[in-house]
Amino acid sequence: MSTPQNVLEIKDLHVRVAQTDDAAEPINILKGVNLTVRSGETHAIMGPNGSGKSTLSYAIAGHPKYEVTSGSITLNGEDVLAMSVDERARAGLFLAMQYPVEVPGVSMSNFLRTAATAVRGEAPKLRHWVKEVKGAMNELEIDPAFGERSVNEGFSGGEKKRHEILQLGLLKPKIAILDETDSGLDVDALRIVSEGVNRYRENEHGGVLLITHYTRILRYIQPEFVHVFVDGRVAESGGPELADELETNGYVRFTQATAH
Numbered sequence: 001m002s003t004p005q006n007v008l009e010i011k012d013l014h015v016r017v018a019q020t021d022d023a024a025e026p027i028n029i030l031k032g033v034n035l036t037v038r039s040g041e042t043h044a045i046m047g048p049n050g051s052g053k054s055t056l057s058y059a060i061a062g063h064p065k066y067e068v069t070s071g072s073i074t075l076n077g078e079d080v081l082a083m084s085v086d087e088r089a090r091a092g093l094f095l096a097m098q099y100p101v102e103v104p105g106v107s108m109s110n111f112l113r114t115a116a117t118a119v120r121g122e123a124p125k126l127r128h129w130v131k132e133v134k135g136a137m138n139e140l141e142i143d144p145a146f147g148e149r150s151v152n153e154g155f156s157g158g159e160k161k162r163h164e165i166l167q168l169g170l171l172k173p174k175i176a177i178l179d180e181t182d183s184g185l186d187v188d189a190l191r192i193v194s195e196g197v198n199r200y201r202e203n204e205h206g207g208v209l210l211i212t213h214y215t216r217i218l219r220y221i222q223p224e225f226v227h228v229f230v231d232g233r234v235a236e237s238g239g240p241e242l243a244d245e246l247e248t249n250g251y252v253r254f255t256q257a258t259a260h
Contacts, residue, residue: 006076006092006174006207008060010035013071015052015059026067029055031232033071035209037175042201042208044218044243047229048251053211054098055232057179060209061095062088075175090119092174096164096181098211103151108163109133111151112170119171136169140196157184165196175207176200182217194220215247230254 015030029052037043045053058066060073062085073080075091083091103111112133117123124132137144140162152160161181168176178197182190198221200206210221218226218240226242228235228251235254236242 004039006039007074008035008037008080008093008175008207008209009072009074010056010060011072013056013059013073014069015055016067016069017055018065018067028069029066029232030059033232033234035227035234037207037209039174039207040201040205041225042210042221042223043225043227044223045209045211045227045229046213046215046243046246047235048255049213051229052232053229054179056229057095057177057209057211060088060093060177061085086118089115089171089173090121094168094171094173094176096161096168096176096178098180098183100152100160100164102153102155104153106151107148108151109147112147112167115167116170119173132170136166139169139199140166141192142166158186158189161185161193162189162196165193165200168200169196172200172204173206175209177209177211179211180213181210182212182214190217191220197221215243218243228254 010033013030013033014028016026016028018026033056035043045056047053055066059068060080062083068081075093078091080088080091080093113124113129133147134144142162152163155163161184164181181193185193194217197208201208210223212218223240223243225237226240227237228242228246230251
């Protein structure tokens with residue numbers, strides 16, 4: 001049986017961000033982004049700081065500070081912008097955050113089962129669920145004792161990122177947006193996290209939108225497509241060779257072109 005094709009389509013997306021000072025005008029960050037991510041594809045988004053990479057991820061996920069002023073986001077033809085945050089998750093969108101938040105008083109095991117119940121529409125059978133979580137934790141080299149700790153509380157950066165990928169493996173979204181999943185990881189954690197992403201892509205045939213500053217993660221998670229973000233737009237798209245160019249020359253060619 002063939003796996004259904006899932007498509008996240010972003011058309012002419014403009015997004016502005018509310019500033020911390022309520023009196024200040026919102027800042028326009030995204031200025032017409034076009035991007036299509038399909039099942040089984042990995043798209044890497046690279047670009048200098050402040051180019052709009054994280055803004056794109058928050059806009060897709062529905063963060064209230066990020067206002068879409070024009071353009072569209074659809075998942076399999078359904079209007080994502082008309083959905084609440086939880087509806088987007090149930091529809092099959094997943095965001096692994098750059099800075100995962102701590103949730104004191106909520107154990108990892110409760111959090112994961114509650115999330116799986118919400119996304120799947122019914123509570124997983126307990127015996128099967130315990131086996132599923134244990135297997136997923138083992139693959140990511142997570143100590144089972146972490147299941148009883150509060151979500152991300154007192155976790156190292158690497159431990160937080162592994163738990164994001166644990167959620168990815170258990171929730172099995174249609175499209176995963178990974179926002180700088182490689183930041184703060186040592187070599188071993190980077191390898192383990194990358195293997196988790198690759199398993200998701202192969203086993204679930206999921207589409208991946210991978211936001212990163214550095215090419216090192218692309219040695220482990222190999223993208224078919226690389227997009228360079230500059231000043232709120234996709235300045236250029238290409239294959240893996242584009243990442244190699246960025247590794248060698250940086251973003252000067254793209255930032256200079258934008259400045260003129």
